[in-house]
Amino acid sequence: MRVLSPLSAVAVAVTLLLSGCGESSSSTAGSEFAGANGSNGPTTPTTPTTPTTPTTPTTFDEAALVSNLVNNVLTPALVQFDEFAKAQKTQIGQYCVAEKAQSTESADLHEKAKDSWRAAMASWQYVEMMQVGPILTNGKELKGNIYSWPAGGALCNIDLDIVYHDDGVINGNANNPYNIKNRTTDRKGLIAIEHALFNTNYDHNCTTVNDALTPWNGKTINERKVARCEFASTVAGDIVDNSAEILSRWQGDSGFASQLINAGNSGSQFDSAHTALNEISKALFYMTKELKDQKLGEPLGLFTNSCGSNICPQDVESDISEHSKENLLANIRAFRQIFTGEGSNADNTLGFDDFLDAEQGSDVKQRMLTGLDEAEAALLAIDGSLKDAVENDTASVTNVHDKVKDVTDELKNDFINKLALELPQTSAGDND
Amino acid sequence: MTKYTRMNKSLLAMAVAVALPNAYAEEAAKDDIEHIQIISHYDKLRTEAGSATLLTEEQLGEYEYDDIHRVLSSVPGVNIREEDGYGLRPNIGFRGVTPERSKKITIMEDGVLIGPAPYSAPAAYYFPQTTRMTAVEVFKGPAAIKHGPQTIAGALNLVTRSVPEFTEGAIDIAAGGDGYTKAHGYFGSVVNNVGFLFEAVNVQADGFKELDGGGDTGFDKNDFLAKFNYRLQQGDFEHNFGLKLSYADEVSDETYLGLTEADFAENPYRRYAATAPAEMDTEHQQVMFTHSMSSDNLSLTTRLYRNDYERAWLKLNSIEGKSPQEILLNPEAEDNLRLFEILKGEQDSIVPGAANFLTMGTNDREYYSQGLQIDGDFTFKLFDFAHELSFGVRLHEDEIERKHFEESYEMKSGVSTLVENSKRFTTLNTEHTEALSVYVEDKVKFDALTLGVGVRGELMDMHYQNNNNANDWLDKTTRIWLPGLSGFYQLSEDAGLLFGIHRGFSPASPAQSSEIEIEKSTNYEFGGRFNDGVTEFEVVSFFNDYSNLKESCGQSNCGDSTQQDAEFNGGAAHVYGLEAQFSQRYPLNLQLDIPYSLVYTYTKGEFKNDRRTTFAQWGEVRNGDPLPYLPEHQVSFNIGLSAEKWRTSLAVKYIGAMPEAAGRSWTEGTQEFTLYLEGQEVPSSTTVDLSASYDFDNYGQVYLKVDNLLDEDKIVSRRPYGARPGKPRQLTVGYKYQF
Numbered sequence A: 001m002r003v004l005s006p007l008s009a010v011a012v013a014v015t016l017l018l019s020g021c022g023e024s025s026s027s028t029a030g031s032e033f034a035g036a037n038g039s040n041g042p043t044t045p046t047t048p049t050t051p052t053t054p055t056t057p058t059t060f061d062e063a064a065l066v067s068n069l070v071n072n073v074l075t076p077a078l079v080q081f082d083e084f085a086k087a088q089k090t091q092i093g094q095y096c097v098a099e100k101a102q103s104t105e106s107a108d109l110h111e112k113a114k115d116s117w118r119a120a121m122a123s124w125q126y127v128e129m130m131q132v133g134p135i136l137t138n139g140k141e142l143k144g145n146i147y148s149w150p151a152g153g154a155l156c157n158i159d160l161d162i163v164y165h166d167d168g169v170i171n172g173n174a175n176n177p178y179n180i181k182n183r184t185t186d187r188k189g190l191i192a193i194e195h196a197l198f199n200t201n202y203d204h205n206c207t208t209v210n211d212a213l214t215p216w217n218g219k220t221i222n223e224r225k226v227a228r229c230e231f232a233s234t235v236a237g238d239i240v241d242n243s244a245e246i247l248s249r250w251q252g253d254s255g256f257a258s259q260l261i262n263a264g265n266s267g268s269q270f271d272s273a274h275t276a277l278n279e280i281s282k283a284l285f286y287m288t289k290e291l292k293d294q295k296l297g298e299p300l301g302l303f304t305n306s307c308g309s310n311i312c313p314q315d316v317e318s319d320i321s322e323h324s325k326e327n328l329l330a331n332i333r334a335f336r337q338i339f340t341g342e343g344s345n346a347d348n349t350l351g352f353d354d355f356l357d358a359e360q361g362s363d364v365k366q367r368m369l370t371g372l373d374e375a376e377a378a379l380l381a382i383d384g385s386l387k388d389a390v391e392n393d394t395a396s397v398t399n400v401h402d403k404v405k406d407v408t409d410e411l412k413n414d415f416i417n418k419l420a421l422e423l424p425q426t427s428a429g430d431n432d
Numbered sequence B: 001m002t003k004y005t006r007m008n009k010s011l012l013a014m015a016v017a018v019a020l021p022n023a024y025a026e027e028a029a030k031d032d033i034e035h036i037q038i039i040s041h042y043d044k045l046r047t048e049a050g051s052a053t054l055l056t057e058e059q060l061g062e063y064e065y066d067d068i069h070r071v072l073s074s075v076p077g078v079n080i081r082e083e084d085g086y087g088l089r090p091n092i093g094f095r096g097v098t099p100e101r102s103k104k105i106t107i108m109e110d111g112v113l114i115g116p117a118p119y120s121a122p123a124a125y126y127f128p129q130t131t132r133m134t135a136v137e138v139f140k141g142p143a144a145i146k147h148g149p150q151t152i153a154g155a156l157n158l159v160t161r162s163v164p165e166f167t168e169g170a171i172d173i174a175a176g177g178d179g180y181t182k183a184h185g186y187f188g189s190v191v192n193n194v195g196f197l198f199e200a201v202n203v204q205a206d207g208f209k210e211l212d213g214g215g216d217t218g219f220d221k222n223d224f225l226a227k228f229n230y231r232l233q234q235g236d237f238e239h240n241f242g243l244k245l246s247y248a249d250e251v252s253d254e255t256y257l258g259l260t261e262a263d264f265a266e267n268p269y270r271r272y273a274a275t276a277p278a279e280m281d282t283e284h285q286q287v288m289f290t291h292s293m294s295s296d297n298l299s300l301t302t303r304l305y306r307n308d309y310e311r312a313w314l315k316l317n318s319i320e321g322k323s324p325q326e327i328l329l330n331p332e333a334e335d336n337l338r339l340f341e342i343l344k345g346e347q348d349s350i351v352p353g354a355a356n357f358l359t360m361g362t363n364d365r366e367y368y369s370q371g372l373q374i375d376g377d378f379t380f381k382l383f384d385f386a387h388e389l390s391f392g393v394r395l396h397e398d399e400i401e402r403k404h405f406e407e408s409y410e411m412k413s414g415v416s417t418l419v420e421n422s423k424r425f426t427t428l429n430t431e432h433t434e435a436l437s438v439y440v441e442d443k444v445k446f447d448a449l450t451l452g453v454g455v456r457g458e459l460m461d462m463h464y465q466n467n468n469n470a471n472d473w474l475d476k477t478t479r480i481w482l483p484g485l486s487g488f489y490q491l492s493e494d495a496g497l498l499f500g501i502h503r504g505f506s507p508a509s510p511a512q513s514s515e516i517e518i519e520k521s522t523n524y525e526f527g528g529r530f531n532d533g534v535t536e537f538e539v540v541s542f543f544n545d546y547s548n549l550k551e552s553c554g555q556s557n558c559g560d561s562t563q564q565d566a567e568f569n570g571g572a573a574h575v576y577g578l579e580a581q582f583s584q585r586y587p588l589n590l591q592l593d594i595p596y597s598l599v600y601t602y603t604k605g606e607f608k609n610d611r612r613t614t615f616a617q618w619g620e621v622r623n624g625d626p627l628p629y630l631p632e633h634q635v636s637f638n639i640g641l642s643a644e645k646w647r648t649s650l651a652v653k654y655i656g657a658m659p660e661a662a663g664r665s666w667t668e669g670t671q672e673f674t675l676y677l678e679g680q681e682v683p684s685s686t687t688v689d690l691s692a693s694y695d696f697d698n699y700g701q702v703y704l705k706v707d708n709l710l711d712e713d714k715i716v717s718r719r720p721y722g723a724r725p726g727k728p729r730q731l732t733v734g735y736k737y738q739f
Helices: A004-021 A062-100 A106-128 A137-146 A155-167 A190-198 A221-250 A256-261 A273-283 A286-297 A324-340 A352-358 A362-380 A386-392 A394-418 B002-019 B057-063 B068-074 B141-146 B261-266 B324-329 B334-343
Strands: A023-029 A173-177 B052-055 B078-080 B092-094 B106-109 B133-140 B154-160 B168-176 B180-191 B194-205 B219-234 B237-252 B279-294 B298-319 B358-382 B385-412 B415-418 B424-446 B449-466 B473-490 B495-506 B519-531 B536-552 B567-587 B593-607 B633-642 B646-655 B666-668 B671-673 B685-695 B701-707 B715-717 B730-738
Touching: A062 A106, A062 A190, A062 A221, A062 A256, A062 A273, A062 A324, A062 A352, A106 A190, A106 A221, A106 A324, A137 A221, A137 B671, A155 A190, A155 A221, A190 A221, A221 A256, A256 A273, A286 A324, A286 A394, A324 A352, A324 A362, A324 A386, A324 A394, A352 A362, A352 A394, A362 A394, A386 A394, B057 B068, B057 B133, B057 B646, B057 B685, B068 B078, B068 B092, B068 B133, B068 B633, B068 B646, B133 B141, B141 B154, B141 B424, B141 B449, B141 B473, B141 B495, B141 B519, B180 B730, B298 B324, B298 B334, B324 B334, B495 B536
Parallel strands: B106 B154
Antiparallel strands: A023 B473, B052 B133, B078 B092, B133 B154, B168 B180, B168 B730, B180 B194, B194 B219, B219 B237, B237 B279, B279 B298, B298 B358, B358 B385, B385 B415, B385 B424, B424 B449, B449 B473, B473 B495, B495 B519, B519 B536, B536 B567, B567 B593, B593 B633, B633 B646, B646 B685, B666 B671, B685 B701, B701 B730
């Protein structure tokens, strides 16, 4: 008995304690505590993303905003690119025929082909700022097939593909016929066409030469121009196919556009209009990394570039075609379209600016609009190409960078906070 | 005849000591005056509940291991993930907890926490030099509640050399393959009641890996220890005052980058050119004051300690934003081919139209850890029952400051060089913890039954500050009580049954919001022991029931720098298994003995829920999925042959295959998660180590050892990035002289 009573007391105590009554935890956090995210920490949640919902439900009609952005901004941008992609394919085809025939029209048609590329590229730069849905899936596969900058574009790789395309087989291997669909993104898309159509250095760019490439520099200029043009023509066809694929996944009853618009209803993968809106707002962060840091910061030497970390004119986007400024302008204007909702229908301009007004964020809206105006003005104030300006008028390019930064600073902080939107994973560790 | 008998008796003691952890070792019995060792040497049949294993100086000296992984291979219930082959940064787990950087076990040196910041950042980037230890103790089960904060798996205590009672000293020098050298010496004495000890160790190697373009892949480690003590008798109490000063540094050419499967098959010891600049540079210092007093029924030890640690590890983080893991798993993909060739130094970073730099990150961190710790034991009788009360209180503070940065390196003609002015800071933050912990355990003896009931309390005030953003901070207070109950029922003088149940937990780091669940488990064990002085046998089964299994990301286990320090919930999980050890000696004749032992561990760990995670070792897990890096079967067999002047020992260790990842990749809407090593396994491996020594009486002892006799060269892990080998066969010859 004497043994039993201390034993049972022990048993009761242990049972009580094991039942978990002995635990508590409490915390207070700073206003910008983000679960250790703030310093390049993880944004990845431990469980699947459950999008942030505003703490006080908003009265703003987010579904209407999503609907306007989808119908009047995002869809028209994709449709427009599709048209320019088709036009490019036609123009390059015509140029190839003339170049092959060594016709007197070839120079003129070459210019028209280049113009068609410029139009397609400018149009694509709108889409770059609108990366939502099918463009992102499968590691941005469809986007990469159309445009792989800055990862893609090593000229040697494109030169190799020009030769393989010309030979019809990969590196002389009869069992491995050339098929553009199987080629990696860094060797095709708009970046490959740019090299094929615009580069006036007709020699290849490889330091080590394989059997297939060996005869290249010995060919006539005309032969090389034809080979480049025919390659460009195949690539242009591939771009048309990929654009069609994006559109087919975007449009239609079960397309991504419909999923966004019907957010919160059965059949949509988005549980609320807010979640859908968040998907669109994430696209705006292209301005932070790609536009500000890669397109401007790297050539300015703010980050490591091919010149070390000095000013590096050759690192601008689209340097062969000198189309960098146009690309940037398209990006800024695309951002503005999403922000203001001013797209293809002048009667409906519901945008994030209106949402900010509704959430007591008119001051944020104004600062962002001013930033956009100033960034565009600074860009247009640059004389000549961006490449020249980086070298000879660095201050003018720095000015564009600073004005863009004014916008992105707002975007990352007050914009997402006011609207209870999420910071995309990729921008958690950006370079500010 | 008399002579033979006496010799055989000492041989027996030595043979058993060598063959068996926990052994009854008459010769090893030495008064632990510094109270730095926890398990007593004396016990014949140990009567404490809970698994506690002691590796003595004799056992440690047998193979002269510098690698704690090899030392622990004869301890049941230990799971290890090898990384660099030398054990420079050990990955040790007990009973199925993740072995990653030994962060889920409590690591102590001389009874105090030795990890760089055990609460704020438990990953043990500092690990004491094993070669200078005189004992290694492993506690699992309820025995762990005296040694927090990590109480799920258990605790590891490394015991340094005590100040000798008489003049004593030794030197130990060794040289081996791949430029391996060891120089180790100590000297201690007592002058006017003041004892002192000085010890120094240098271990270095050129490394066994072959760097593309040439260069070292080894390490150079120094350790210095000074100890002073003063003893005095006052009434019934004997007092001992101690001061310990230690310093350690390490420079090692270590990297996280491994090899592709194809390159590993061709030469497992190759290292790519991109790893040439990699370097780990560390420095550790410790100051500790100890006071202990003891009388017949009370002993009290007070320790005041301070550890400072700094480390900066320069290694490859990524190339063009791609994780090296992604490239090595699919090197032939045309998107990866150029990047892979840059890693190997076969292509330059800059070619017309492209510039692809290597992003090398330096994770520069500064830590401190300090505290005051009082431990006591009190024996008394109450209601005719013998009580043994253990209690302790510790006020501890630790901090980690991260000053991580990245730099670009340009690969040119096979040589990777720093791009000037490319430094950019990445993670800048501080995590800090102040913790008060207490424990009390009463062991009461009711005839044959010894029952222990105890509880541990932890009260932690934690603070996180992003040093880049004053508004990004978190203050958190966590309190937890962890009860434990253990028992030992003595069946006879030689045999008994043990059981235990305790609550375990691992603290969440200061940066994790208090809403994130902490890791908790209820752990059960049951087993039996037999020891008649010749044969020892112990079988313990265990079951750890996790209400929430947690993991955190370091670069070493995730390989994704954007997820660094994130914590992940794995939900309910079960880990159960069986630990068995058996040892005996076989007297061949009066001069020769064959001591042998067999240690077997069965462990099964599985998730008990379905969930999608973005943790690089889990992905989407489903009920029944296995825990990564946990082999089901592990066997180690030791056999020796010993005579008066010489002995040989052979250790065979089998580790079963273990999964590199638990679950699978998943897609949800536009969110995708690729589990890179899905379905891959670390193959099973068998390593054999051999050692032999010959005693020249007054002229010292020569020893020879061969680690990895069969030159096993299977993959030991595919993390952090790519396939990695263990240490190849290494022959070492050494000489020891003791006076």
